[in-house]
Amino acid sequence: MTINEIDRALADRASGDPASESDVRVEVATQWQLMWWKFRKHKLAMFGGALVLFFYLLAIFVEFFAPVNYTTYNEQYVYAPPQMIHFFREGKFGPYVYGYKFERDPVSFKKTWVIDESVIIPLRFLNRGDSYKFWGLFNANLHLVGPVNAEDPFYLLGADKSGRDVFSRIIYSARISLTVGLVGVFLSLTIGILVGGISGLVGGRVDNLIQRLIEILISIPNLPIMLALAAMVPLTWSTLSVYFMITIILSLLGWMGMARVVRSKFLALREEDFIMAAQLDGVPRVRMITKHMLPSFLSHIIASITLSIPGMILGETALSFLGLGLRPPVVSWGVMLQDTQKVAVLANSPWLLFPAVAVIIVVLALNFLGDGLRDAADPYQ
Amino acid sequence: MADNDNILIQVKDLKIHFFTNEGTVRAVDGVTFDIRSGKTLCVVGESGCGKSVTARALLQIVHRPGKIVDGDIIMYRKKGQNQIEEIHISDMEPKGRAIRAVRGKEISMIFQEPMTSLSPMYTVGNQIMETIMLHTSVDKKQARERALEMLGFVGIPRPERIVDEYPFRLSGGMRQRAMIAMALSCNPSLLIADEPTTALDVTTQAQIIDLMQGLQKDYDMGILFITHDLGVVAEIADNVAVMYLGNVVEYSDIHTIFNDPQHPYTQSLLRSIPKVTATREKLEVIEGMVPSPFRRPSGCPFHPRCTKAMPVCSKIEPKTISLNENHQVHCLLFDDDVKNSMRGMAS
Amino acid sequence: MWRYLFRRFLSMIFTVWVISLLVFAIIQLPPGDYVTTLVNQLVATSSGSTTISSEYIEQIRESYGFNQPIYVQYFKWIGKILTKGEFGYSFVYKRDAVVMITERLPMTFALSFSSFILVWVIALPIGIYSAVRQYSLGDYIFSFIGFIGVAVPNFLLALILLFVTYKYFDQAMIGLFSQEYASAPWSMAKLIDMLKHLWIPALILGLGGTAGLIRTMRANLLDELNKPYVETARSKGLSEARLLWKYPVRHAMNPFVSTIGWTLPGLISGDLIVSTVLNLPTSGPVLYNALRAQDMYVAAGFILMLTILTVIGTFVSDILLAVLDPRIRLQ
Numbered sequence A: 001m002t003i004n005e006i007d008r009a010l011a012d013r014a015s016g017d018p019a020s021e022s023d024v025r026v027e028v029a030t031q032w033q034l035m036w037w038k039f040r041k042h043k044l045a046m047f048g049g050a051l052v053l054f055f056y057l058l059a060i061f062v063e064f065f066a067p068v069n070y071t072t073y074n075e076q077y078v079y080a081p082p083q084m085i086h087f088f089r090e091g092k093f094g095p096y097v098y099g100y101k102f103e104r105d106p107v108s109f110k111k112t113w114v115i116d117e118s119v120i121i122p123l124r125f126l127n128r129g130d131s132y133k134f135w136g137l138f139n140a141n142l143h144l145v146g147p148v149n150a151e152d153p154f155y156l157l158g159a160d161k162s163g164r165d166v167f168s169r170i171i172y173s174a175r176i177s178l179t180v181g182l183v184g185v186f187l188s189l190t191i192g193i194l195v196g197g198i199s200g201l202v203g204g205r206v207d208n209l210i211q212r213l214i215e216i217l218i219s220i221p222n223l224p225i226m227l228a229l230a231a232m233v234p235l236t237w238s239t240l241s242v243y244f245m246i247t248i249i250l251s252l253l254g255w256m257g258m259a260r261v262v263r264s265k266f267l268a269l270r271e272e273d274f275i276m277a278a279q280l281d282g283v284p285r286v287r288m289i290t291k292h293m294l295p296s297f298l299s300h301i302i303a304s305i306t307l308s309i310p311g312m313i314l315g316e317t318a319l320s321f322l323g324l325g326l327r328p329p330v331v332s333w334g335v336m337l338q339d340t341q342k343v344a345v346l347a348n349s350p351w352l353l354f355p356a357v358a359v360i361i362v363v364l365a366l367n368f369l370g371d372g373l374r375d376a377a378d379p380y381q
Numbered sequence B: 001m002a003d004n005d006n007i008l009i010q011v012k013d014l015k016i017h018f019f020t021n022e023g024t025v026r027a028v029d030g031v032t033f034d035i036r037s038g039k040t041l042c043v044v045g046e047s048g049c050g051k052s053v054t055a056r057a058l059l060q061i062v063h064r065p066g067k068i069v070d071g072d073i074i075m076y077r078k079k080g081q082n083q084i085e086e087i088h089i090s091d092m093e094p095k096g097r098a099i100r101a102v103r104g105k106e107i108s109m110i111f112q113e114p115m116t117s118l119s120p121m122y123t124v125g126n127q128i129m130e131t132i133m134l135h136t137s138v139d140k141k142q143a144r145e146r147a148l149e150m151l152g153f154v155g156i157p158r159p160e161r162i163v164d165e166y167p168f169r170l171s172g173g174m175r176q177r178a179m180i181a182m183a184l185s186c187n188p189s190l191l192i193a194d195e196p197t198t199a200l201d202v203t204t205q206a207q208i209i210d211l212m213q214g215l216q217k218d219y220d221m222g223i224l225f226i227t228h229d230l231g232v233v234a235e236i237a238d239n240v241a242v243m244y245l246g247n248v249v250e251y252s253d254i255h256t257i258f259n260d261p262q263h264p265y266t267q268s269l270l271r272s273i274p275k276v277t278a279t280r281e282k283l284e285v286i287e288g289m290v291p292s293p294f295r296r297p298s299g300c301p302f303h304p305r306c307t308k309a310m311p312v313c314s315k316i317e318p319k320t321i322s323l324n325e326n327h328q329v330h331c332l333l334f335d336d337d338v339k340n341s342m343r344g345m346a347s
Numbered sequence C: 001m002w003r004y005l006f007r008r009f010l011s012m013i014f015t016v017w018v019i020s021l022l023v024f025a026i027i028q029l030p031p032g033d034y035v036t037t038l039v040n041q042l043v044a045t046s047s048g049s050t051t052i053s054s055e056y057i058e059q060i061r062e063s064y065g066f067n068q069p070i071y072v073q074y075f076k077w078i079g080k081i082l083t084k085g086e087f088g089y090s091f092v093y094k095r096d097a098v099v100m101i102t103e104r105l106p107m108t109f110a111l112s113f114s115s116f117i118l119v120w121v122i123a124l125p126i127g128i129y130s131a132v133r134q135y136s137l138g139d140y141i142f143s144f145i146g147f148i149g150v151a152v153p154n155f156l157l158a159l160i161l162l163f164v165t166y167k168y169f170d171q172a173m174i175g176l177f178s179q180e181y182a183s184a185p186w187s188m189a190k191l192i193d194m195l196k197h198l199w200i201p202a203l204i205l206g207l208g209g210t211a212g213l214i215r216t217m218r219a220n221l222l223d224e225l226n227k228p229y230v231e232t233a234r235s236k237g238l239s240e241a242r243l244l245w246k247y248p249v250r251h252a253m254n255p256f257v258s259t260i261g262w263t264l265p266g267l268i269s270g271d272l273i274v275s276t277v278l279n280l281p282t283s284g285p286v287l288y289n290a291l292r293a294q295d296m297y298v299a300a301g302f303i304l305m306l307t308i309l310t311v312i313g314t315f316v317s318d319i320l321l322a323v324l325d326p327r328i329r330l331q
């Protein structure tokens, strides 16, 4: 410390520079901001969130993203293997895939398709291909990518038993599988809020009884019950009815967790310190609810919703895989995986397992996102 | 300083920083004090000023992102006749054998929460005997005898029953007594008590403090007592260290602190307790909030709230100034350089 | 403790009762009653020549109380199970349901139990490691594997296993027995043979649960590691290793034991699908076929017995909890 420094400090005072004030101003951030900051730091959750967003966008624009319609088939190319997409031809941008040729397996004498590098199938981005009715609203035929020549085979992830494009079907399935998760979760959220809300608000004996029942329902293995219920859905029902029935069955067995979260939040909200603190501070009631209770409540609900969707998706996949869930012509990842039940088929066309890859990625992404959301829901920890 | 041979622990310019993702927190930033045997040092200060972190450092149990970055903690151990050994605790490995031999044997610690400081899974006796068997070569039976004896010392009725009881079946006061019994079971020369009575009701609080004072006499041990309660300080302290944002801003004996405080923070701290004598005196609170550890004010960290702040206070950090042998202040008001300069400006 | 256990026991009985109601409701779901289906089946299969006497039909109707109110039917159904062990007749398998249950249920038990043990043996140390070495490379790797375990449906693992054995070992059978034991009567050798084969399906079955349990153990232990009693133990001078095992791990075991309540249902559900894919001789495939064929009495019998199995498992975990935790024991 030198005299000079002190002098300079005193001179600063004279020129009216209150250096001290800016240092101690406490920044007040809203709870949502705090959560967002905390969430942003969770890299894996951000990544998961981006993936989830991508998949739901995919689900909205399936007709565009899929090279062909999910029903389009070509008997000629049954079980054709996946093609690799190449982007550059002779040094210039020109996407293409190789064609197929028929070969007889020297051992089993079975005829199979193999990639033929002498045939080149040129591709085009924003291609005009199969026509479709987008969202049942207007006709279009634009696809993200497709063969220039519509007759050429184009199977990025191979073909199935009827020569349908596995890639396109996976994309179409995203719509069904992802919405089953979403609708199912909202159904179970409704039940959960209702039951959990009653439990948390009424309390006492009712609460006790509900908690007991929830305990019991959780202790039952749910797949057998789910299968039993699904097995009852008459074969004559329309695909839409089956779809809703399956969602209802899934949510019937998935609401318990939600009810518990809602109940515990209700109980906690009644007691929570910060509400006491806010009351003592004289914060008006409405502000208290919007600024403190609602964010806390909603953030926890959003986190548990995100964490329940994977269970729904896996449930639907399992049901459909066993042939008791959604039924063709509806296509979901589980429905597609039904084809893999025969081991001989699977052994020769392992690309039929690709729908499972989609399931795994989506479930992982939702778990990452949900974990991040749950952590961010308690911004003060 | 007087009677140097009674010094038990000397803390010199101790700095403990927490290296978090959000930045470095200077939780303890140059703390100096000493503790003598048979005497009680009280550490007071607002929440978050670094009292607990300092106390933990004496046992090398500072929490993870925290590290002792500078300074010395020296323990003086009597070695035979008239010989004193210096032990540098600050140099020890936190997980090493050396510090583990000190913990619980020479320096013991009791904590704020008697409810959770003992494990509910094991009996009181089990947890006390564990300490005894760790530091002395006795068998289980002897350890149990000792545990019973200790439980008796701390005023627990029917120790032979309590020894086999689980902590969650005891009252808060009983648990804190059991904690004390455990802490003292190996005759430590220093007892660190981090707000040991905060969680207890007033009557129990008084009993525990009496107990500690009595035991201090019996064992001639030093006590480092952390509290928010100036009433408690008045009752038990020999010396007081007042802390603010990682610094000891004033250190002196109890009489000086209460009757002749020099640091503006100590002064406002004392004014913030209601006086019984004053009839309707307005209770003074210290203006402003404790700043966030990440936005430590420049210069003297107390200056934004200080009633006597000078412009220099935001520019330079104060150093510790000895007003007399037993009274140190950490404030620019008493800095000769500053005084000279001010006089220069005025003329 | 006895009061606690008695309460848990009563709650178990209550649970079983509620489950029996639920299962009975499931029997009632398919259109038409059991006797009609049965008669149709008998007529269809007995090459047309024999006719079934209306007397016989009436007899069956009577014994199941089909002409009586629904609650009477419930009591007749549950009464038969409780007093005579009669679960009804399977018109798909043409056998008594009880025979199939006694044949298959022990296998499900064996599979689920070994899977459960495997899950614990894997999850416990990994969970402890991940908590103690939080944010270490190992922690990240195990967390990642854990996430995969949650995301990969177990039937997919079963499919991959099938694929691999078919493609590279030329046989799609992953049965529980070697060929020479498959139809041999039970013996010590057969049991050992089964245990040798059991671990692969047990592992597949347990993967999801393992992942969940690792995360539970890690989270619990992380919670416990910051508790004041750990601080106390450390300030006594205990070494880190001794302290870890005696205090936080021991504390974290309690919530871990309580997870049995949700691991078991998961394993039973998993058995249904994994065993169906792998065609193992457990309840899974039989229950699956019964459900597809709406062979409701068989399905109901299996579901009832499987849920009771899990409820008993949960009760055992309650006992374990009481033994472990003095707070419960001394209630």
Ligand SMILES: Nc1ncnc2c1ncn2[C@@H]1O[C@H](COP(=O)(O)OP(=O)(O)OP(=O)(O)O)[C@@H](O)[C@H]1O
Binding pocket: B018, B020, B025, B027, B045, B046, B047, B048, B049, B050, B051, B052, B053, B054, B063, B064, B065, B066, B293
């Ligand atoms: N684990 C940690 N991570 C980051 N900073 C920490 C951590 N532990 C303590 N600190 C910092 O150290 C400072 C001092 O903490 P300490 O616990 O010593 O306060 P205290 O004086 O004991 O307060 P109280 O009276 O509330 O017990 C805190 O303000 C905090 O910023």
Ligand SMILES: [Mg+2]
Binding pocket: B051, B052, B053, B194
């Ligand atoms: Mg403290």
